[in-house]
Amino acid sequence: MRCLVLGAGGFIGTNLCRGLVAQGCFVRAFGRRQSFPELLTGCHWISGNFSDPTSLATAIQGCDVVFHLINATTPASANLDKVADLEANVVSTLRFLEICRETNIKRVVFASSGGTIYGVPNLIPTPETAPTHPITAYGISKLAIEKYLSLYEYLYSLDYRVLRLANPFGPYQTTLKNQGVVAAFVHRALSGAPVEMWGDGSVIRDYVYIDDVVDAFVLAAFHKGSNRVFNIGSGEGRSLNDIVAAISRLLGYEVNVYRRAGRSVDVPVSVLDTELAISDLHWVPRIKFDDGLRRTIEWMKSAGV
């Protein structure tokens, strides 16, 4: 399989590229910059901006499957400039899909957001069929892209799969993008600083280890069947306070917390129902939370990031 990974230099991208190379795939890696260039040695790196159709077209040419992991914003930043969020993510994805139409792309696998697309859920854990009422522009953009993917399949038979990711964590997640609670907390804890927490710590999320996420992307590239959208998470809810407690337990000392006011972009609970991925994508999550956290801490200690 000849793959293109868009957003290859980031956390999920770096891990996915390594996973695909390990599977013997030809991997073209596209992004603005590489967080860890040495980790992408088996890949063909192309520097480029997602909103620039020329470099994008060059990258796409000759590939079978495109993994679209690019996100120009975060849930918090997207609300601050909704037009910019829409332009950078949705308009750019539409231009990307037009290029896919013109080339021989067999499938697009898109990283959507299980944590923002449902909004404040009525049902926990939340299945793919739940209503989608995002409370961030970030979630609306993800939803719109899912709808355009469905439209492109309907109009032009461009095949696709969507993974609605919970909160991935693990090695190669840095604190630079202001996203990723586990990385931020571990980083602060290791440096002896108090972790910064928005709200009272009761906000519950679904944390899924990155190796399991990579498995899901690879399975989505090969999946046969009529389902298009899959939740990918642990199916278990953990509060921010739980995360701090787990880090303290593994480090063997109490991590201090500096509390700040809660944020409007945070839904109180997000836990995904992943039955469909398990039954239809044949996805088998392997890494328990504590093991994943231990590996994350070990990596962060060794990398010194």
Next chain:
Amino acid sequence: MRCLVLGAGGFIGTNLCRGLVAQGCFVRAFGRRQSFPELLTGCHWISGNFSDPTSLATAIQGCDVVFHLINATTPASANLDKVADLEANVVSTLRFLEICRETNIKRVVFASSGGTIYGVPNLIPTPETAPTHPITAYGISKLAIEKYLSLYEYLYSLDYRVLRLANPFGPYQTTLKNQGVVAAFVHRALSGAPVEMWGDGSVIRDYVYIDDVVDAFVLAAFHKGSNRVFNIGSGEGRSLNDIVAAISRLLGYEVNVYRRAGRSVDVPVSVLDTELAISDLHWVPRIKFDDGLRRTIEWMKSAGV
């Protein structure tokens, strides 16, 4: 009530402005051009482009309620240039909502599309809670705007209501915008030309008379309650062949049909479940289809359009 009608020069806008003036409202009418200027004599007309924030801000200033009826595309044209559709409709609406935040707008009432937002429905008639899988970029833009309205209420307490309209028909609908089957068919029939039909005429739609639509908009401006999204239709399905038969019956002669290939933008069936509007908006549709069609024919004969 001080109202602003965006898209006031068009079919729905002209009828809504007249309805609001008849209710004693102060009506500011905004649009690119007036189809029938003499019909808007009681309104304060402002010429402007929806994508130009300056003229829009001038129009909004001092109003309580804004009726947003603007749509720069049709279901068929939107698919031809999806980026242009997104820019003209969604991006412009986001800029409009930013202006609403800055001013003292009490409510936005948005004309969404019951015929395209659901896609190919599993349930007929289709309730508001049905899944939304549009098969046109037009429908995706309408859906995205609904989500942004919900976001603006969540973030900034900007109140809103959405009417998902079926296929409105009636006086002041012209054939210029290439939208509105009843107007197109009646126009051709009156001029003695065969009506142009896409497909075999089995496509079923829900036709709702414009006076009932105007009632729904006025009720939506005053509605108290927690529901935000209402289907507005007749709840009855009619095929294109039914429409031709009804026109032939009322005209007293057989209308000829010129058949063309079916279009990918047309879902086979669209009929809306309007129970929520009836029970919660206290909407009472008054005009039966044949009466509405008779009035439409009479108007078109007298107007000579």
